Amino acid sequence: MERRIIHIDMDAFYAQVEQRDNPSYRGKPVIVGGKSASRGVVATASYEARKFGVHSAMPTKQAYKLCPDGIYVRPRFDQYKAVSKQIMDIFLSYTEIVEPLSLDEAYLDITHLVSRERSAQSVALDIQRDIFDATRLTSSSGVSYNKYLAKIASGMNKPAGTTVIDYDNVQDILFGLDIGDFPGVGRVTEEKMKSLDIHTGEDLYQWSEAALIEQFGKKGASLHQKARGIGTSELKVERVRKSIGKETTFNYDINEDEEILKVIEELCGKVSARLELQQFAGKVVTVKMKTADYVSHTRQMMTNNPVFTEDEIYRYAYSLYHELKDPDVPIRLIGVTVSQLSDRTYRNLTIYDFM
Secondary structure: OOOOEEEEEEOOHHHHHHHHHOHHHOOOOEEEOOOOOOOOEOOEEOHHHHOOOOOOOOEHHHHHHHOOOOEEEOOOHHHHHHHHHHHHHHHHHHOOOEEEEEOOEEEEEOHHHOOOOOOHHHHHHHHHHHHHHHHOOOEEEEEEOOHHHHHHHHOOOOOOOEEEOOOOOHHHHHHOOEHHHOOOOOHHHHHHHHHOOOOEHHHHHOOOHHHHHHHHOOHHHHHHHHOOOOOOOOOOOOOOOOEEEEEEEEEEEEOOHHHHHHHHHHHHHHHHHHHHHHOEEEEEEEEEEEEOOOOEEEEEEEEEEEEOOHHHHHHHHHHHHHHHOOOOOOEEEEEEEEEEEEEOOOOOOOOOOOO
């Protein structure tokens, strides 16, 4: 039987939780994220705030300029995780085949629930109703025969919408889709496509697979398939953890090595604690820093043996920091990540895929 996939996406999740928990916020522009008006990044903006042009990943300082009268709140991740757990329990009450993407979205394979008497769309509506009854939060759903089409569908009628993409309407929808709205098409790829006069799904459809591969490498074959509604329906139920990292944004731009290294040491301790909890070790240590002008820099080092203790991680992070840091340029963010993870209960370790 052909797969039936649902993509559920909560509507402005963090902001909606804040509006639910504080009635005075309802109907008003709520922006979640950032430590102050001058620092930080928007995590989520309510739909009222989006009308002013505020969106996720925008610097909070810019959001203040667009929406000075908005309600700015710090994230409460413990609360968001608790609500996410409620939502995940609802998903699992329908199907065991669930692929979470983040706290607020997931794919569900509900093929076994579909029959002549019960459509995939009705299942999606039942799930959205159960989420609202349990949390008082709205969600949007997309229903299709593969994952990427389900994801496109869930974003078409937000908030609280449900959209089905099937063989009858798939080509019409894809032809009219802006090329930047195709999953997997990032900003750089989008700019290159538009320079090649590929602006919509219909434009993409006109290109041969060979021509797309010539321009975009391996991604060209995937783009050719996406323009024709072809994609995977297999969900990744068990996901291998590829990295563990921690980062912090300073309240002010900082340029003192001693102070920064103290923070790096603290981050190494937190990463080590997470590795200990999951019994992982890693072969690659990465240090990331963002300068005062929002430019990110990273450097990584392959370790001699898998590392997991604070001292081991810090030894590599210390060296990487001094390779990266320009003594004349202050920074606003620093982060430490350990990747190429493996189960440290075996000293002859099997290395997972590294990204």
